Amino acid sequence: MIDENGILFILSGPSGVGKGTVRRELFKRANELKYSISMTTREMRAGEAEGVDYFYRTNEEFEQMIEAGQLLEYARFVNNYYGTPRKYVEDTLQDGKDVFLEIEVQGAMQVKENFPEGVFIFLFPPSLEELKNRIVERGTESQELVLRRLKEARKEIDMMDAYDYVVVNDNVDTAVTKIQSIIQSEHCKRDRIAKQYKKLLEDD
Numbered sequence: 001m002i003d004e005n006g007i008l009f010i011l012s013g014p015s016g017v018g019k020g021t022v023r024r025e026l027f028k029r030a031n032e033l034k035y036s037i038s039m040t041t042r043e044m045r046a047g048e049a050e051g052v053d054y055f056y057r058t059n060e061e062f063e064q065m066i067e068a069g070q071l072l073e074y075a076r077f078v079n080n081y082y083g084t085p086r087k088y089v090e091d092t093l094q095d096g097k098d099v100f101l102e103i104e105v106q107g108a109m110q111v112k113e114n115f116p117e118g119v120f121i122f123l124f125p126p127s128l129e130e131l132k133n134r135i136v137e138r139g140t141e142s143q144e145l146v147l148r149r150l151k152e153a154r155k156e157i158d159m160m161d162a163y164d165y166v167v168v169n170d171n172v173d174t175a176v177t178k179i180q181s182i183i184q185s186e187h188c189k190r191d192r193i194a195k196q197y198k199k200l201l202e203d204d
C-alpha cells in the first residue's frame, strides 16, 4: 500500500523569532502548501483579520471545541488559548496535500504524539538580544507581555532537540530557502513513484 497522504510540516520557535514573517514569504513561493489557520482567544491585533491570521474565539467557545475533540492540539500560551482545527488538517492530508502548522512547542509535542511522521522545524534567532529587539520593535505587546514571552522563549529553546531541523532566521530570504529545501528533501524521502516501482519489483 503506497502512502498517498500529504506531509505535515510543523514550524515552531520563540515568540518574535520571525515564524509568521518566514511563513508568509514561504507561501508566496510554495503555492502547493496549505496553511492551517489556528483558533485563538487572544485579541485581534491591528492589521489582522478573522479567518486570515486566526479564527478568533471566546474562552467559552474554545473550551467547547476542546470538549468536542475538534482540536488536533491546543495550548495555553501566556494569557490565551491557541489550537489547531483537527478536521482541516486531517481532511487536507488525506486529500494528498501538504499542511503547514505554525505553533508553539507544547502544541507541537502533542502533534508529535499523533503524527510522529510529521516534519518538525525549529526557527532559531541569531541571538537572544536580537530576539528581544524583534519582539519589542514589532510593537504589538505591552512591556509586561514582552517579558513573559521572552521567559517562554527560554523554555521553548530548551525543547529544540525534539525537532528534526533547526533553521536560524538571521535573514528571511535565506531561512525561507532552507525551509523550501527541507520540504523538497522530505518529498524525495517519500517519493511515491520510486515507492511504486519498488513495490512492482517486490511483487514481480
Ligand SMILES: Nc1ncnc2c1ncn2[C@@H]1O[C@H](COP(=O)(O)OP(=O)(O)OP(=O)(O)O)[C@@H](O)[C@H]1O
Binding pocket: 013, 014, 015, 016, 017, 018, 019, 020, 021, 022, 134, 135, 137, 138, 169, 170, 171, 172
Ligand atoms: N530575519 C529577520 N531579520 C530582521 N527582522 C525580522 C526577521 N524576521 C522577522 N523579523 C521581524 O521580527 C518581528 C517578529 O516577527 P514575527 O511576528 O514574524 O515573529 P513570530 O515568531 O511569528 O512571533 P509570534 O510567535 O509572537 O507570533 C517582526 O517585526 C518582523 O518583521
Ligand SMILES: Nc1nc2c(ncn2[C@@H]2O[C@H](COP(=O)(O)O)[C@@H](O)[C@H]2O)c(=O)[nH]1
Binding pocket: 013, 014, 015, 019, 038, 039, 042, 073, 074, 075, 077, 082, 083, 084, 102, 103, 104, 105, 106, 107, 108
Ligand atoms: N499550540 C499552538 N500554538 C499556536 C497556534 N497558533 C499560533 N500559535 C503560537 O502561539 C504563539 C503566540 O502567537 P501570537 O500570534 O499571539 O504572537 C506563537 O508561538 C504562535 O506560533 C496553535 O494553533 N497552537
